[in-house]
Amino acid sequence: GESVGLHLPTLSVQEGDNSIINCAYSNSASDYFIWYKQESGKGPQFIIDIRSNMDKRQGQRVTVLLNKTVKHLSLQIAATQPGDSAVYFCAEKPGGSYIPTFGRGTSLIVHP
Amino acid sequence: GAGVSQSPSNKVTEKGKDVELRCDPISGHTALYWYRQSLGQGLEFLIYFQGNSAPDKSGLPSDRFSAERTGGSVSTLTIQRTQQEDSAVYLCASSLAHGGAGGELFFGEGSRLTVL
Numbered sequence: 001g002e003s004v005g006l007h008l009p010t011l012s013v014q015e016g017d018n019s020i021i022n023c024a025y026s027n028s029a030s031d032y033f034i035w036y037k038q039e040s041g042k043g044p045q046f047i048i049d050i051r052s053n054m055d056k057r058q059g060q061r062v063t064v065l066l067n068k069t070v071k072h073l074s075l076q077i078a079a080t081q082p083g084d085s086a087v088y089f090c091a092e093k094p095g096g097s098y099i100p101t102f103g104r105g106t107s108l109i110v111h112p
Numbered sequence: 113g114a115g116v117s118q119s120p121s122n123k124v125t126e127k128g129k130d131v132e133l134r135c136d137p138i139s140g141h142t143a144l145y146w147y148r149q150s151l152g153q154g155l156e157f158l159i160y161f162q163g164n165s166a167p168d169k170s171g172l173p174s175d176r177f178s179a180e181r182t183g184g185s186v187s188t189l190t191i192q193r194t195q196q197e198d199s200a201v202y203l204c205a206s207s208l209a210h211g212g213a214g215g216e217l218f219f220g221e222g223s224r225l226t227v228l
Contacts, residue, residue, distance in 0.1 A: 042221050043203050043220050102155040
């Protein structure tokens with residue numbers, strides 16, 4: 001399940017399950033939304049992005065959904081694998097800005 | 113390798129000392145970013161360089177922090193008179209002009225700074 005508290009939000013799933021990681025963004029003027037994956041001891045790695053004129057984009061085993069009405073972004077990972085265990089960050093980039101603003105991150109733990 | 117290279121990977125220093133962190137971006141990437149990541153937290157923007165334009169320093173937390181980018185390539189982040197609250201992982205990222213077509217930044221593995 002998902003828990004939010006003083007520590008990083010954590011999502012625990014079983015291998016093979018689908019995972020959904022959620023993100024609320026703040027700036028209605030943002031025109032790009034990006035998901036990054038950060039494994040322990042490494043820098044964040046780009047996963048997928050979506051432009052504000054879209055509401056869904058698919059990649060390999062990942063789907064990003066954008067709901068501008070409620071300013072919500074989600075990352076769906078199909079058939080989650082232990083190698084997907086990492087911290088996932090959403091980021092938004094306002095129109096006219098070249099600087100992504102990152103959210104706090106969600107820790108995904110995949111149990112074999 | 114062809115990725116973003118940062119050094120040192122780990123730095124332990126005493127309160128009050130100055131430190132320099134280095135970033136070597138991907139060749140051909142004109143945009144360079146510095147972010148700071150404290151334990152269990154998200155990424156806090158520090159500074160952005162784009163080509164020969166004046167850098168966006170709006171994220172620097174105090175005047176003890178400064179950064180340079182020489183020749184449009186290597187960047188150095190300097191923290192003067194370090195404080196314990198400066199302890200964090202400092203991440204450098206580079207990208208094609210203006211962050212690429214969408215938002216893809218390429219990050220280095222970071223420099224972990226510990227101020228005793």
